[in-house]
């Protein structure tokens with residue numbers, strides 16, 4: 001093994017962060033962490049991971065749970081498709097057993113090339129090289145490669161396949177990703193602390209800060225929407241999202257370009273503005289105006305849930321933000337909440 005690769009492994013051994021999924025080598029713990037970490041930072045994932053593993057400590061526990069309960073625990077982490085796929089795959093694993101190779105991992109719903117390689121290398125010691133954003137950045141800088149987009153990703157994959165340590169593939173993959181996450185950071189690489197700076201071409205050329213080359217950003221799409229929070233006798237009305245690209249399976253308060261049709265059906269005693277905020281989904285930047293309607297008729301086209309149980313529901317993040325607005329808290333909380341036993345909350 002060349003010197004720089006050995007040095008990177010030694011550095012990883014001494015400097016890796018203590019992360020809960022590194023304490024357990026079982027496939028389930030690593031799988032959950034990989035699913036949560038897609039498009040999401042470690043700092044954001046940590047509390048969600050702790051709650052998830054406390055409630056679903058094994059793949060069997062997850063497989064037996066209802067999807068609504070899994071989504072409620074995932075609520076706030078975003079990209080809910082990951083949760084639905086994880087739940088579906090857990091049921092499959094419970095029946096068919098654990099995959100043994102990256103190829104077998106890829107047959108599970110929601111497991112792409114990156115996750116399959118990570119799992120196979122960490123759990124089964126298979127020499128499958130992972131390429132995520134950290135690996136791409138480390139590759140681009142070590143090799144001073146100004147490519148962008150797909151050609152950069154392809155070149156990074158070729159490099160990763162070539163340099164992976166065949167005896168310790170899981171450790172190697174994690175070492176490269178850890179270097180990217182903690183030292184070879186997107187902004188301000190800490191080249192002075194880097195164990196491989198002597199072989200880094202970007203460091204030598206003084207180009208580390210400008211690599212990887214940024215591809216032009218797609219323009220964001222600006223939209224506006226209105227949400228109405230219907231309140232009635234200590235309960236709040238929700239709809240379940242059954243179609244569309246975002247948040248399928250989660251619940252939200254009625255929203256759209258106009259909430260007039262809902263207000264017509266709910267016949268509230270009062271409607272007042274509760275506030276406004278902006279949220280971002282993929283390339284969309286959405287300005288949301290929130291109204292709170294109190295004294296509504298409990299129409300059958302909404303699910304009416306006690307205010308006291310809204311914390312445990314699989315709500316979209318804008319809905320959760322709307323429920324925290326002071327006028328909503330004041331109006332929804334002032335009527336005596338109706339309590340239900342916990343075991344009924346997820347029964348639909």
Ligand code: SF4
Nearest residue numbers: 184191194197200208
């Ligand atoms: S020397 Fe700097 S740019 Fe090169 S790999 Fe190390 S941290 Fe990254």
